[in-house]
Amino acid sequence: MLNSHVYVSSNEVNNHVIHFARRSDGSLVEVEKIATGGAGTGEFKPLSGQASAPDTLASAGAITMSRDWRQLFIVNAGDNSVSSFSVADDGKLTQIDRQPTGESGRPSSLSYDDHSNTLYVLHTFGPNHIRSFKVDAGKLVNTGISTTVNTGQLQRRVPVQITVSPDGRFVLVNVLYNDFSPPGTTPKVRVSANEDNTNGLMVFPIADDGTLGTPVINDAGGAEPFALVFLNGSSDTFVNTLAKSDGVVLGKLHADGTVNVSKLASATLDTTEAPADVCWISLSPDNKFAYATNFVRGDLTSYRIDGDSIAGARDGLGKVEGDGTFIADGKVSSGPVDSWASKDGYLYQMYPNASKLVAYRMNGEELEAVDSVSIPYNGSIGITGY
Template identity: 35%
Template sequence: MMKLKNLAIASACAALLSACGGGDGDSTSAASVKQLYAQTNETNNSVLQFDRNPDGTLAPRGRIATGGKGTNGVNYFQHNGVVADALSSNRSVIVSPDEKRLFVANAGDNTVSIFNIDRKTGELRLLKSNPTDGIRPTSLSLNDDILYVTHQEGEKQLGAYKVGLNGSLTKLGDYATLPGDALLTQVEVSPDHRSVVVNGFLDAVNPRKPGSTIMTFPIHADGTLGKPTSTTTLGMGPFGGRFGNGKLGAVYVTAEAVSSSLSTYMLRDGKLEGVSGPIASTGQGAPCWLVVTPDNRFVYTGDGSGAVSLFSLDADGRATLVNATAAEEPPHVSGASKTSLAADAWISADGKFLYQDYFGADKIVSYAIQPDGSLVKVGEQAANTETHVSLQGLAGI
């Protein structure tokens, strides 16, 4: 990817759209079999299921149809071209905190699939593929039995849905965020269960205007949302975001693709306030995805240049760049991407392993996290998607 400093903002955003699009472990697994899940985002969408071995390596378990359709690598914001990162989002695949259910966004037919997870065997059973009444659902977040979903088109791009015991979704409401058809990339429920946070990577699509807004919605007792407050971001183009854990549960960390930076915020009284940043990811471009270790010591960002960058967090939630290239992989030689595009990631609940999607290389790589945060590659597994670039989402138990 061309360095942003050499591009005008409009053309930078166009390039970044093909370079950006999630989940890290935040619960203690009770499953006998450790699992990892991604989605193929193919026309007939499927979940890729892997067993997680004790040494962090992966063993393919199979493909399970979602009952919905993906985009097969087609990116709406890139003139419907087939490119790496077709969904331009974080968290298209999530696991419930109790690790009993798996949720997958099917952007090709505007549905969300819900699976039951057998916690002893890891076996998946599709309950239902539900229409959302929105256009291209791409990011998911769960709060008890309420699912929040962002969509890529429409005047009201954020939806709230009650999850039924049978896997059904009942719509509770939809909400306006930025002006219609903005590119929303991340929805996240705060650890205190009081707020829903939405990142706006582009404030407008035509003409493309870089985003500088994070919206925070109060959650009512019934799961519906109140009037949002807006925070102007420290950097430009907020893409992925994660809250810290435990004592840092009010700290929100954001990767800012347009300014190639990372910033941290504190959630106070339903509004985000800047803590540190923008901290440049030196030598890398378009950090979009990120995960936080369970002990809050480290943050890893994945970016459009195909690199994983390492940041540290202190006790006050301030971030520092440690290594701009903690890991990287080459692109798939026959793929449609010029970079491997380090994207969605997930960290095991014990903090020992980082699992990293490389969309442009059509694979998932396993890393052992060292005491100083450095990464040692322990294995990889090919996704073998139809287009070699449609891999999306990552979550595990």
């Protein structure tokens, strides 16, 4: 058994962190299931109003860790709170705190800045999308500061992911919709971000005390930016997924907060059809390949990274069948959501509509399944590890 661990957010109504230990062959064994003290959304999907569906939070990063792996944080979207845990040498968790975020907009994504000991909490609905907490030995102190991703006439924007750059200089936020009306309203409004505009990626400078400055609004490279991940060891180069544009781009973050992006690399290669709905992503340890989740198709696409360019390598990977109750764009899907990649070459992919977490060995453009364990049905979203 390696001293390596994987943590999953169950997002159950009584929310839990599910802790798995990793064996040397990449397989998993469940160690503990620890209550967060807060409420998840269960199988209900607030963004769509569906009673039971995967991707319940419509977000990336519902659970995260500090860089020293000694602290773990998780959102409780059902009661608008955040929980913190300490992580022991053996990976076991002890709850330290749970605090309300001060908003009713459903916390969905987290990122922790080790430089200023600040936890940033992103909410699906605004106007106060970003709340921050100071962290002291796991204790959470709400700063009382809120930040919006709304701009000008766009007052109902929906963000999906918040990420602190590895050097602690910026907070990056992907915005999925520029305008959105809650389920049940008439008329129904859903306007994609970065489709007829260039405002899908917001970059906030971070002051020394963790407060956020005026954002730089950037072109994300395509419609509906969803999840970005920085290359291992880099503070300026990242891969970003574009759900509606069905692909990914390679981004370059500059010192002034501006971003340049590469040409779109499509998830629709010769062997599979559109739409793919490219959402979550992880990287190989050597930064040569990215593996992105196709939510509609229920599979993954691998992308080859070469210098400042990225291109599709192989699609139809990691196909897992759903139980038939979730239909996306007319297709039965297992609803693959978050993934996490280990430093020794394994990818852990969640398929909530199949109640599975599957372990794959990364082999260049290919993925080889090595294990599968059970996770809670439909609601599970958020995974991290070390």
